[in-house]
Amino acid sequence: MSYDLAGNFNVARPLGAASLAKPALTCPITASIRYVEAIGARVVVPSAGPPCFLDEDLFPINMINGDELSIFPDQTEFIARLTRHGNNNAVMNIPGTAISVSPTDVRVQHCVSDEAVQRPFVHKREYLLEYQADWAEWLHDAKASWVVNNTNLVSELQAWWEPLLAMAPSLRASIGGNCLVKTEGENILIDFPNGKISTYNDEPIKFRMEIGRPLLEGVVRQKAVDWSNSLFLSCRFTAWRDGSYNEYLYNFFKSLSVERMRRAEQEVVRRNGISEKVSNEIELGGYVVQRYCPHRKADLSEFGVIEGDHVVCTLHGWKFQLSDGACLNADDHKLSVRKRTN
Ligand code: FES
Numbered sequence: 001m002s003y004d005l006a007g008n009f010n011v012a013r014p015l016g017a018a019s020l021a022k023p024a025l026t027c028p029i030t031a032s033i034r035y036v037e038a039i040g041a042r043v044v045v046p047s048a049g050p051p052c053f054l055d056e057d058l059f060p061i062n063m064i065n066g067d068e069l070s071i072f073p074d075q076t077e078f079i080a081r082l083t084r085h086g087n088n089n090a091v092m093n094i095p096g097t098a099i100s101v102s103p104t105d106v107r108v109q110h111c112v113s114d115e116a117v118q119r120p121f122v123h124k125r126e127y128l129l130e131y132q133a134d135w136a137e138w139l140h141d142a143k144a145s146w147v148v149n150n151t152n153l154v155s156e157l158q159a160w161w162e163p164l165l166a167m168a169p170s171l172r173a174s175i176g177g178n179c180l181v182k183t184e185g186e187n188i189l190i191d192f193p194n195g196k197i198s199t200y201n202d203e204p205i206k207f208r209m210e211i212g213r214p215l216l217e218g219v220v221r222q223k224a225v226d227w228s229n230s231l232f233l234s235c236r237f238t239a240w241r242d243g244s245y246n247e248y249l250y251n252f253f254k255s256l257s258v259e260r261m262r263r264a265e266q267e268v269v270r271r272n273g274i275s276e277k278v279s280n281e282i283e284l285g286g287y288v289v290q291r292y293c294p295h296r297k298a299d300l301s302e303f304g305v306i307e308g309d310h311v312v313c314t315l316h317g318w319k320f321q322l323s324d325g326a327c328l329n330a331d332d333h334k335l336s337v338r339k340r341t342n
Helices: 028-039 076-082 112-121 122-145 153-167 167-174 213-223 249-252 259-272
Strands: 096-101 106-109 178-183 186-191 196-199 207-211 235-240 279-282 288-292 302-306 310-313 318-321 337-339
Touching: 028 076, 028 235, 112 122, 153 196, 153 213, 153 259, 167 249, 167 259, 178 213, 207 213, 249 259, 279 302
Parallel strands: 178 207
Antiparallel strands: 096 106, 178 186, 186 196, 207 235, 279 288, 288 337, 302 310, 310 318
């Protein structure tokens, strides 16, 4: 099994893979360990991560000592946690490592010395600083390309978002308050209750974001439909909220097109129990599957896909075995699934 810290895998399956019972797990590492156990992986190959933050602004997000406020541990941490779980099947690897897996054998060949394989992790700060120096010019040029045109953001967002807000009264009600977006020279109010965008004028707010003007103008210029991917993953913003996490606000920023907003609104309507009566089962790729995801009840007719031997709910990526509905993310969240018979 190869693993990246975003939760993607390639799997070397054993003969007769077994499922093991463990409590529900949520963070990427613990969820990954859960997958390893669920399929009884003979080989686990942590790969494709973590990201290295080379820009000075973001360098502190690198997890170097382990006590940083960071969600990006590296493969040594994953292997250590796997070992603590009693599993010693992980293979340390770097780009260029060759791993041969046969029914009887696992062979690992590095193209550099063992010391060189370990160096990025054992001397991580030094390694990252060298890496940063290599990319300094590129980073400088990339940041120089972030332009500010002094676009009138309020009027741009009015034209783009107000029609979307009008489509989503239930989503707006579930967000339940105003959001202030602050940027250099412009404070923008997203008035969710009334579905309006305006210049902020000291209205009460429930959420606040501060985003650098070049980046904000960039996503507005691109009409980026998913600000979660296009902006928030950059970690270049700050946020505040009054009260607990509101997933509807997050869904709003992921749904900035007509099609996406339609789905987001339907999902809220369904969750609020005011949708018309629909069947509790759907058909998915030759299988009859319960309509609502056991995780947070996403409608699998919208969010479900078949991937190999699994049903995947694309809302949060939970996986369920087609053979028996067992959930790879949590024991007590089985999905009802059967092969269609006619
Ligand atoms: S609702 Fe979260 S994975 Fe389905």
